[in-house]
Amino acid sequence: xxxxxxxxxxxxxxxxxxxxxxxxxxxxxxxxxxxxxxxxxxxxxxxxxxxxxxxxxxxxxxxxxxxxxxxxxxxxxxxxxxxxxxxxxxxxxxxxxxxxxxxxxxxxxxxxxxxxxxxxxxxxxxxxxxxxxxxxxxxxxxxxxxxxxxxxxxxxxxxxxxxxxxxxxxxxxxxxxxxxxxxxxxxxxxxxxxxxxxxxxxxxxxxxxxxxxxxxxxxxxxxxxxxxxxxxxxxxxxxxxxxxxxxxxxxxxxxxxxxxxxxxxxxxxxxxxxxxxxxxxxxxxxxxxxxxxxxxxxxxxxxxxxxxxxxxxxxxxxxxxxxxxxxxxxxxxxxxxxxxxxxxxxxxxxxx
Numbered sequence: 001x002x003x004x005x006x007x008x009x010x011x012x013x014x015x016x017x018x019x020x021x022x023x024x025x026x027x028x029x030x031x032x033x034x035x036x037x038x039x040x041x042x043x044x045x046x047x048x049x050x051x052x053x054x055x056x057x058x059x060x061x062x063x064x065x066x067x068x069x070x071x072x073x074x075x076x077x078x079x080x081x082x083x084x085x086x087x088x089x090x091x092x093x094x095x096x097x098x099x100x101x102x103x104x105x106x107x108x109x110x111x112x113x114x115x116x117x118x119x120x121x122x123x124x125x126x127x128x129x130x131x132x133x134x135x136x137x138x139x140x141x142x143x144x145x146x147x148x149x150x151x152x153x154x155x156x157x158x159x160x161x162x163x164x165x166x167x168x169x170x171x172x173x174x175x176x177x178x179x180x181x182x183x184x185x186x187x188x189x190x191x192x193x194x195x196x197x198x199x200x201x202x203x204x205x206x207x208x209x210x211x212x213x214x215x216x217x218x219x220x221x222x223x224x225x226x227x228x229x230x231x232x233x234x235x236x237x238x239x240x241x242x243x244x245x246x247x248x249x250x251x252x253x254x255x256x257x258x259x260x261x262x263x264x265x266x267x268x269x270x271x272x273x274x275x276x277x278x279x280x281x282x283x284x285x286x287x288x289x290x291x292x293x294x295x296x297x298x299x300x301x302x303x304x305x306x307x308x309x310x311x312x313x314x315x316x317x318x319x320x321x322x323x324x325x326x327x328x329x330x331x332x333x334x335x336x337x338x339x340x341x342x343x344x345x346x347x348x349x350x351x352x
Contacts, residue, residue: 004274008244029320040334054132058148071100072110123161126152175294242272263314
């Protein structure tokens with residue numbers, strides 16, 4: 001991916017200074033995705049420590065929640081602090097600021113982002129917290145983690161968070177069913193019945209999708225416009241190595257940068273097909289590995305849930321920008337790979 005970045009900068013003549021700056025940005029984002037996973041794989045970090053750590057964060061979230069939730073109604077300011085580290089530069093001031101709450105520009109109702117840079121990402125962090133809490137063996141800590149995670153999802157008012165809460169927690173626990181013969185018979189029967197009720201279900205699904213998008217129509221419009229512009233410019237201007245960097249957006253996209261708010265369109269726009277494949281190939285492999293292990297062993301449920309959350313996040317955010325907050329989940333993925341390798345070393349007959 002770094003090679004794709006350099007080639008994009010060469011193609012567009014962005015100069016040495018911009019190339020160095022973009023390379024540092026790569027090191028703070030994309031490189032961390034791999035390094036945190038590597039750290040989990042090679043360091044003697046136990047899964048239980050990461051699980052309990054997320055529940056402890058959940059406890060502090062619940063302790064601070066009354067102040068956060070009451071802040072907009074008490075007239076307290078939205079932003080209470082901006083770190084002086086902002087002076088050294090970075091993606092934006094929101095990464096260096098602490099907010100009690102923010103207002104949704106489409107409805108002017110308060111929404112909360114807790115310790116995330118913005119609300120939709122807080123919801124996905126809430127999903128990850130729920131996934132970790134479900135693995136906690138201590139009942140009290142489990143309840144604390146679950147309550148905190150659900151609160152983050154609901155208070156952020158994010159549609160992605162609600163989808164993730166259902167899909168990323170249930171699907172990994174259903175994976176063992178694919179090894180049961182009767183499930184395939186039931187699936188065959190359901191598939192055959194779609195010939196009768198398929199059109200009705202399709203109509204219902206279209207209405208549900210329309211309602212989902214209409215819940216925050218302005219946000220949906222901006223995202224779709226960003227994606228369309230990024231796709232058209234990638235195809236017409238920089239197919240293989242992209243543009244090297246995001247470009248400023250116009251009023252039509254509320255001045256959001258072209259190449260933001262979507263990992264895959266962002267990769268195509270900034271790093272082209274080469275950068276796109278650099279993420280797609282290992283991610284597909286890892287998801288397939290997680291699905292296989294979740295079907296065979298309970299240890300695979302949490303990693304698969306985290307991978308599903310990251311995939312969901314990639315369709316609404318730029319994953320690499322959030323790597324510094326996804327580190328517990330990324331380390332857990334590495335821990336899981338180490339667990340599977342150790343099990344195979346002890347007993348080569350253990351499925352991997």
